[in-house]
Amino acid sequence: MSTARTVADRFRERFGHAPAGVWSAPGRFNLMGEHTDYNGGFCLPVPLDRRTRVAAAARDDDLLHMVSLDVPGEVDVPLHEVRAGRPEGWGAYAAGVLWALGGDGLPVRGVDLVVGSDLLIGAGLSSSAALECSVAAAASDLFDLGLLADDAGRARLARHCQSAENEIALAPTGGVDQTSALRGMKGHALLIDFLNHTLRPVPYDPARSGAGVLILDTRTRHSLSAGHFGDRHAECDRIADLLGVDLLRRIGVDDLPVAEAELGDPTLAGRLRHVVTENARAVKMADDLEAGDWRAVAGGMTAAHASMRDDLEVSLPQIDLAVEEAIAAGAWGARLVGGGFGGCVMAVVPVDRVRDVAGAVQEAFAVAGYEAPTGFLATAGSPAGRDL
CATH class of the missing domain: 3.30.230.10 (Ribosomal Protein S5; domain 2)
Known part of the structure; x- marks a missing residue:
């Protein structure tokens, strides 16, 4: 370290x-x-x-x-x-x-x-x-x-x-x-x-609700300079052009049915649906954090993972398995962290179930023949600055 x-x-x-x-x-x-x-x-x-x-x-x-x-x-x-x-x-x-x-x-x-x-x-x-x-x-x-x-x-x-x-x-x-x-x-x-x-x-205070945020490293790695991330960016730019907006932020949840029909392409419609609903989830989650409602925070994470898996299509089998097993073992919710195509899963877990959740994911990975995942509890840090 x-x-x-x-x-x-x-x-x-x-x-x-x-x-x-x-x-x-x-x-x-x-x-x-x-x-x-x-x-x-x-x-x-x-x-x-x-x-x-x-x-x-x-x-x-x-x-x-x-x-x-x-x-x-x-x-x-x-x-x-x-x-x-x-x-x-x-x-x-x-x-x-x-x-x-x-x-x-x-x-x-x-x-x-x-x-x-x-x-x-x-x-x-x-x-x-x-x-x-x-x-x-x-x-x-x-x-x-x-x-x-x-x-x-x-x-x-x-x-x-x-x-x-x-x-x-x-x-x-x-x-x-x-x-x-x-x-x-x-x-x-x-x-x-x-x-x-x-x-x-x-x-940010999950302990207030008796929970912690468990980061599970699935041992799958990505590179943001690789093509997949750029492909999603390019698809979003194309959708904006087709809909005649400068940014997909201009499209709200109520606009989705008409916008999806106008695109006429299930793949592009899925990309748009992810961005629009993810924006709404982010604002709601900020309100849930203010209220200290970590079960609602966790539920938003699970919904976000389904969106990244099905609409944005950036997940992997190891990541989906980690999400599913974490929730089955007692996590309140879980999702992929980051831009996708590899990386970690984040789960909101009651503090007395952290070992159980981590162990269940490790056991599921062993059965599937995947490299053993590791985990740690995430703590909020401080911004960039001078140490010495």
């Missing part, structure tokens, strides 16, 4: 001097709102207490020299050579942040950095955005940008982190992950309206 001291010590070993500091950013678990951010809709993420950390120091040139504790090899790229697809792999997310900041006229230059994380990678917990936002936090302090000081600055950093992911890492995501990592609040979910760009902090 990565800690601030671990990455700082590794920095000294690799570069022969202490880092200027250590910065970190959280992963996130999205209670509701998948594939809605890029459609101008609502999302309800919670910053996770598991984080990515970077030990960093500024250089006198424009070279980015990056080392990961979790991935073999090192990444070297001059800042002026960063472009779409260069560097490849995890380095694109870090280099893209400095590229985006420089493109906005901010005075950035090269950096030496060491990255460490206790986040699952490719599991729907936003490990890529955690890397981007930890690098962004470091750059803000290293180059005296002052962008961590207030919400306007953090919003600006979040936009640049999203640009890094979209334009350099070539992952066509929306901004939910970066917004949660940089602008979230400890102990709260954050209802994000991507049409009006407003935020509504909502208390």
Whole structure:
């Protein structure tokens, strides 16, 4: 498990001097709102207490020299050579942040950095955005940008982190992950309206209802830069064009029957139905959280999973099995976490049934011949900032 001291010590070993500091950013678990951010809709993420950390120091040139504790090899790229697809792999997310900041006229230059994380990678917990936002936090302090000081600055950093992911890492995501990592609040979910760009902090306290949120890693992995996620984004853009709207957020639940008939395509109708109903579920869930009604929260999760499985078609057999077995073993509700095509399942579980639920899912996976899942209880974390 990565800690601030671990990455700082590794920095000294690799570069022969202490880092200027250590910065970190959280992963996130999205209670509701998948594939809605890029459609101008609502999302309800919670910053996770598991984080990515970077030990960093500024250089006198424009070279980015990056080392990961979790991935073999090192990444070297001059800042002026960063472009779409260069560097490849995890380095694109870090280099893209400095590229985006420089493109906005901010005075950035090269950096030496060491990255460490206790986040699952490719599991729907936003490990890529955690890397981007930890690098962004470091750059803000290293180059005296002052962008961590207030919400306007953090919003600006979040936009640049999203640009890094979209334009350099070539992952066509929306901004939910970066917004949660940089602008979230400890102990709260954050209802994000991507049409009006407003935020509504909502208390996150499952223990108040005698429950916990169990994250089950199904050991299936995805890549947001792979084609499936982009396919869903492109389908939503096509639907918007066919319906004559700029964003699918313009379509409300009452509009669905007419809109589906106008599309005349069951697949596209399903994609639209997911986005529209997911927006409604996100707003309702925020109200349920405010009321402390975690059984209603859990019921919304189960409905969301059915929508992602049947209408959006982003689930997998392992994920469906985990959802079904968790509910059968006593979870109040469960669903896929993240954009789909792999990753984790999230279940609202009475605290006295956590072991039973986790054990039932593990047993079902063994019978099916799947790799054994692991699990942990999710705790709300704090937004990106300086650790050391």
